[in-house]
Amino acid sequence: MSTATLEAMAHHEEHGDAHHDHHQETFITKYVFSQDHKTIAKQFLVTGIIWAIIGGLFSVIFRFQLGYPESTFPWLEDLLGHWAKGGKLQPEFYYALVTMHGTILVFFVLTAGLSGTFANFLIPLQIGARDMASPMLNMLSYWFFFLASVIMMSSLFVQTGPASGGWTIYPPLSALGDASMGSKIGMDLWLVSMAMFVVSSLLGGLNYITTILNMRTKGMSMTRMPLTIWALFFTAVLGVLSFPVLLSGAILLLFDRNLGTSFFLSDIVVAGKILPNEGGSAILFQHLFWFLGHPEVYIILLPAMGMSSEILSVNSRKPIFGYMAMVGSLFAITILAFLVWAHHMFVTGLNPFLGSVFVLLTLLIAVPSAIKVFNWLTTLWKGNIRFTPAMLFAIGFVSLFISGGLTGIFLGNSALDIHLHDTYFVIAHFHIVMGVASFFGMFAGVYHWYPKMFGRYLNTTLAYIHFWVTIIGAYLIFWPMHYEGLAGMPRRYYDFSNWESFKMFGGLNEFISLIALIVFAVQLLFVINFFYSIWKGRKVTTQNPWEANTLEWTTPIRPGHGNWPGEIPEVHRWPYDYAKDGKDFIPQDVPVGADESKH
Amino acid sequence: MIFDIKVMEIDIIQPSNKIHPHKFTLWVGIGSIVMMFAGLTSAYIVKRNQANWQTFDIPVFFWYSTIVILLSSISVQLSVNAFKKRQMDKYARLMTITLLLGVLFIVTQCIAFRDFWNAGMTLQANVSFSFLYVIVGLHALHVIGGVIALTVMTLKAFSTTRKNDNVVPVEVISTYWHFVDMLWIYLLVFLWMIK
Numbered sequence: 033m034s035t036a037t038l039e040a041m042a043h044h045e046e047h048g049d050a051h052h053d054h055h056q057e058t059f060i061t062k063y064v065f066s067q068d069h070k071t072i073a074k075q076f077l078v079t080g081i082i083w084a085i086i087g088g089l090f091s092v093i094f095r096f097q098l099g100y101p102e103s104t105f106p107w108l109e110d111l112l113g114h115w116a117k118g119g120k121l122q123p124e125f126y127y128a129l130v131t132m133h134g135t136i137l138v139f140f141v142l143t144a145g146l147s148g149t150f151a152n153f154l155i156p157l158q159i160g161a162r163d164m165a166s167p168m169l170n171m172l173s174y175w176f177f178f179l180a181s182v183i184m185m186s187s188l189f190v191q192t193g194p195a196s197g198g199w200t201i202y203p204p205l206s207a208l209g210d211a212s213m214g215s216k217i218g219m220d221l222w223l224v225s226m227a228m229f230v231v232s233s234l235l236g237g238l239n240y241i242t243t244i245l246n247m248r249t250k251g252m253s254m255t256r257m258p259l260t261i262w263a264l265f266f267t268a269v270l271g272v273l274s275f276p277v278l279l280s281g282a283i284l285l286l287f288d289r290n291l292g293t294s295f296f297l298s299d300i301v302v303a304g305k306i307l308p309n310e311g312g313s314a315i316l317f318q319h320l321f322w323f324l325g326h327p328e329v330y331i332i333l334l335p336a337m338g339m340s341s342e343i344l345s346v347n348s349r350k351p352i353f354g355y356m357a358m359v360g361s362l363f364a365i366t367i368l369a370f371l372v373w374a375h376h377m378f379v380t381g382l383n384p385f386l387g388s389v390f391v392l393l394t395l396l397i398a399v400p401s402a403i404k405v406f407n408w409l410t411t412l413w414k415g416n417i418r419f420t421p422a423m424l425f426a427i428g429f430v431s432l433f434i435s436g437g438l439t440g441i442f443l444g445n446s447a448l449d450i451h452l453h454d455t456y457f458v459i460a461h462f463h464i465v466m467g468v469a470s471f472f473g474m475f476a477g478v479y480h481w482y483p484k485m486f487g488r489y490l491n492t493t494l495a496y497i498h499f500w501v502t503i504i505g506a507y508l509i510f511w512p513m514h515y516e517g518l519a520g521m522p523r524r525y526y527d528f529s530n531w532e533s534f535k536m537f538g539g540l541n542e543f544i545s546l547i548a549l550i551v552f553a554v555q556l557l558f559v560i561n562f563f564y565s566i567w568k569g570r571k572v573t574t575q576n577p578w579e580a581n582t583l584e585w586t587t588p589i590r591p592g593h594g595n596w597p598g599e600i601p602e603v604h605r606w607p608y609d610y611a612k613d614g615k616d617f618i619p620q621d622v623p624v625g626a627d628e629s630k631h
Numbered sequence: 632m633i634f635d636i637k638v639m640e641i642d643i644i645q646p647s648n649k650i651h652p653h654k655f656t657l658w659v660g661i662g663s664i665v666m667m668f669a670g671l672t673s674a675y676i677v678k679r680n681q682a683n684w685q686t687f688d689i690p691v692f693f694w695y696s697t698i699v700i701l702l703s704s705i706s707v708q709l710s711v712n713a714f715k716k717r718q719m720d721k722y723a724r725l726m727t728i729t730l731l732l733g734v735l736f737i738v739t740q741c742i743a744f745r746d747f748w749n750a751g752m753t754l755q756a757n758v759s760f761s762f763l764y765v766i767v768g769l770h771a772l773h774v775i776g777g778v779i780a781l782t783v784m785t786l787k788a789f790s791t792t793r794k795n796d797n798v799v800p801v802e803v804i805s806t807y808w809h810f811v812d813m814l815w816i817y818l819l820v821f822l823w824m825i826k
Contacts, residue, residue, distance in 0.1 A: 241659050276670065
């Protein structure tokens with residue numbers, strides 16, 4: 033820091049609040065077009081919460097169809113108009129709801145809402161930087177996301193409805209406007225919205241990587257970074273390298289849709305008429321899509337892993353077990369994430385030899401995953417555990433990651449996958465391991481860093497109710513789906529009551545739908561808690577409420593733009609000095625004493 | 632808030648002994664763009680082994696484009712050197728030349744597309760032609776982005792009111808320009824060799 037900067041800061045500190053009114057920000061620059069990473073993080077979080085409510089509500093609505101295929105619900109017609117004529121969800125809109133549920137939750141909530149929130153919030157605070165490398169790009173990243181949100185939201189209100197070809201938008205269904213209602217303008221809006229979304233996540237990712245590699249405070253070597261930062265770093269690398277490939281696939285699809293090219297279309301007959309498209313390959317799209325699509329799974333999962341690692345260590349009052357193994361396994365997962373995409377395509381006409389290669393690479397992911405699980409459990413082992421809400425959610429994350437990860441080993445085998453592909457087994461697998469688990473990581477993060485975000489605590493009683501209902505409910509919803517899937521019940525079907533073989537699951541489907549409704553209601557409890565506590569929550573009175581070692585807790589209780597009023601603290605140790613030399617915890621900015629062993 | 636945002640920004644930009652954050656951001660961004668073209672060219676390779684694939688000859692104007700963009704790479708590098716030696720008039724002239732060459736590149740690309748189209752190789756006629764239009768067109772979009780940046784730099788270079796002493800933006804645009812040049816060479820060789 034230059035001498036002038038120091039002097040200016042000393043000057044401001046001396047004179048306290050009296051002298052800074054000439055730098056007053058307006059409401060617009062402070063809360064709307066803010067360049068402060070903490071405000072941008074909160075914008076991502078609040079937008080993500082709104083999307084989560086919408087996406088969750090969609091799942092409740094289509095679960096009603098699956099649970100009560102023969103009943104009518106007049107309130108549905110009030111809510112959805114002609115999409116639920118006579119109180120019964122129309123098949124076209126059922127597909128639209130499923131598609132939008134996937135799109136919203138995967139991209140808008142668990143990518144932008146999760147990475148956008150915590151990468152923005154934690155990276156500068158935990159590595160000791162005043163802001164991101166480019167606050168301007170960071171602000172643009174949010175506003176591109178906002179634009180993508182507006183476009184996606186508006187597609188819900190067009191007459192032919194939103195995209196309905198599934199969140200994977202496979203052609204030819206997505207490429208031909210006449211293929212279905214949702215393949216018309218809704219699909220175009222989907223593609224444009226996703227293009228904006230890709231721009232947003234690229235701008236964000238560029239910033240995260242640069243900030244982590246370039247802007248760390250003195251003493252913060254890479255090996256002293258908290259695991260959250262490592263995880264967010266690898267997440268950004270995955271995003272920056274895989275989203276452009278999705279973009280190229282989306283561009284080709286836009287050409288096919290609107291300019292008559294044949295990248296993905298060939299020999300198609302619609303209503304007895306042969307289309308002129310020739311020479312295209314629908315499988316090509318699947319390759320391009322899943323080259324993003326699989327890394328995307330880890331874009332969702334890695335931040336949750338990083339935050340859970342941090343929270344488990346803090347609340348076990350123990351150093352994280354196997355720090356370098358944790359970093360190494362994150363790295364291994366990042367590499368493998370790019371090499372397994374075709375396991376989504378075992379039944380779409382892949383060369384069986386190629387399939388066996390992808391089986392091997394897919395099963396290899398179990399190794400770094402198992403290392404991580406082992407390290408989380410050994411971190412908990414004999415810890416002096418504090419069961420804060422954040423801790424419960426982090427433990428819940430580990431539980432879900434194990435349960436959902438194990439079924440991944442089933443699906444990763446191409447021989448088994450032929451039977452299980454596109455059944456409820458797959459639904460159960462990815463909802464547990466990627467959907468709910470990442471949500472648990474996100475909740476853990478919100479409960480843990482809420483005091484730093486808003487200077488207040490969330491209500492703990494509501495948090496405990498939220499946790500227990502959610503974890504029990506999640507298992508009750510998704511565990512039975514494994515059985516349905518093994519019995520061959522296919523995903524994306526509107527109504528199972530006509531099939532002799534699936535009729536017996538009627539009661540089970542009703543049960544799942546009821547639990548889904550309860551779990552959704554409890555999430556609203558969280559939302560109420562979240563917004564109520566911003567203004568009315570118990571105030572934070574100590575700088576370091578969780579007695580954690582990382583740098584964000586050395587800032588004032590409500591840090592301003594720039595994070596530290598004085599100099600940025602210097603780092604002298606790794607972030608996991610818990611229960612060391614008879615001390616409960618030693619923050620990173622405490623110099624190493626003469627009597628302690630060095631890291 | 633008890634400290635000054637303006638002061639902090641200086642602190643944020645301060646590069647210490649590492650690569651400047653803006654330059655580094657550009658490199659990561661280049662990695663990202665490379666992935667997009669890697670995706671497209673791999674799709675091209677996959678497609679070309681399938682039925683109904685027509686080969687084509689590279690339009691002659693693409694070779695002129697290549698000469699133009701190579702020259703512009705030289706001129707942008709000379710302008711960076713001039714800037715570093717504080718020869719501001721020379722810098723402004725070389726920046727202008729680069730900008731004009733950039734525009735000329737786009738013009739030659741348009742002519743090549745027109746000739747290609749008029750020879751019956753339209754967007755919809757065959758997948759291989761579609762690929763050519765999409766891949767080369769996307770590259771041209773990246774060049775146009777560079778031309779916009781060059782225009783801003785050139786206007787700044789001729790501005791008499793503003794002081795111009797920060798070398799980082801000049802280096803960032805020149806790196807980007809070299810990158811779109813290299814990308815063009817790769818695409819040309821790719822389309823020429825792999826039929």
